[in-house]
Amino acid sequence: MLIKVVSEFVGTLFLVMVVLGSGVMGENLFPGQVGVALLVNSLATGAGLYALIKSFSAISYAHFNPVVSILEYFSKRLTFSQFFFFIFAQLFGAYLGVLLVHLMFNLTPFVISDVNRSGNHLLLSEFIATFGLIGVIKLSEKAKNSSTAFSVACYIGAGYWFTSSTALTNPAVCFARLFTNTFGGMAPVHYFPILISQFLGAYIAWVLLKKIENES
Numbered sequence: 644m645l646i647k648v649v650s651e652f653v654g655t656l657f658l659v660m661v662v663l664g665s666g667v668m669g670e671n672l673f674p675g676q677v678g679v680a681l682l683v684n685s686l687a688t689g690a691g692l693y694a695l696i697k698s699f700s701a702i703s704y705a706h707f708n709p710v711v712s713i714l715e716y717f718s719k720r721l722t723f724s725q726f727f728f729f730i731f732a733q734l735f736g737a738y739l740g741v742l743l744v745h746l747m748f749n750l751t752p753f754v755i756s757d758v759n760r761s762g763n764h765l766l767l768s769e770f771i772a773t774f775g776l777i778g779v780i781k782l783s784e785k786a787k788n789s790s791t792a793f794s795v796a797c798y799i800g801a802g803y804w805f806t807s808s809t810a811l812t813n814p815a816v817c818f819a820r821l822f823t824n825t826f827g828g829m830a831p832v833h834y835f836p837i838l839i840s841q842f843l844g845a846y847i848a849w850v851l852l853k854k855i856e857n858e859s
Contacts, residue, residue: 756823
């Protein structure tokens with residue numbers, strides 16, 4: 644099990660560096676041009692996510708996301724001990740990822756974010772985005788000759804643009820956002836409402852897909 648836990652740690656660490664690091668780079672290269680910075684961020688995230696899922700999926704299934712791990716536990720594809728250590732590895736990897744981003748870009752290593760991500764529209768956005776993510780993962784797994792890595796990467800890249808929240812969809816990456824005031828930051832007060840929306844969207848998607856599977 645150790646190699647799977649390490650895989651989740653390293654994969655989540657690099658995912659956070661891709662997501663937050665490309666946001667910082669976009670801001671640095673295109674100051675004041677939020678749309679261009681978001682384009683840079685979305686393209687880098689999609690590419691990085693594809694590479695990471697393809698690289699680690701044979702080791703730990705490349706969750707890198709507590710929402711996915713919890714649903715896998717509900718589906719009895721993870722034991723409780725695996726689930727517990729996966730979540731720990733994802734959160735620890737996420738924190739180390741944001742710390743390394745700050746060091747790479749010569750920013751203050753430890754900060755608490757004050758970036759505003761409040762509003763019911765963002766909660767709805769996260770519900771929809773996470774519902775869609777679980778749907779894409781589960782349906783692409785069932786499709787013949789499909790690539791889950793490619794499907795997820797494309798969906799998240801698109802999610803940056805069709806959702807008002809930029810499709811955060813990942814409690815571990817959101818945890819990392821609490822410790823940066825850069826392009827991808829999030830004030831702690833907004834974390835739990837967004838977390839609830841993500842888990843609710845994921846759970847409803849999982850229930851509906853199970854129902855469809857049982858009736859088909």
